[in-house]
Amino acid sequence: xxxxxxxxxxxxxxxxxxxxxxxxxxxxxxxxxxxxxxxxxxxxxxxxxxxxxxxxxxxxxxxxxxxxxxxxxxxxxxxxxxxxxxxxxxxxxxxxxx
Numbered sequence: 001x002x003x004x005x006x007x008x009x010x011x012x013x014x015x016x017x018x019x020x021x022x023x024x025x026x027x028x029x030x031x032x033x034x035x036x037x038x039x040x041x042x043x044x045x046x047x048x049x050x051x052x053x054x055x056x057x058x059x060x061x062x063x064x065x066x067x068x069x070x071x072x073x074x075x076x077x078x079x080x081x082x083x084x085x086x087x088x089x090x091x092x093x094x095x096x097x098x
Contacts, residue, residue: 013070025051028066031059 068081
């Protein structure tokens, strides 16, 4: 995404930002455990992609920081972050058997 910005220098990563300059919002992953999806009981992890849902969102993983920093070794216009374990699989959320 950053490479589509006019101020992004893909050789140095300078000006390559997430969220786009001037934007008010850029979607990110978050978790909640108060919504019910597909008949799962209340309290299990549910992934959201978007913005903070007041009274619902429990973990934001750094919001826009999830996108990481420009990776000029691969392509300066690509932001990358380290691989993170899935909290729904690592015991940080209530598990469900369907």
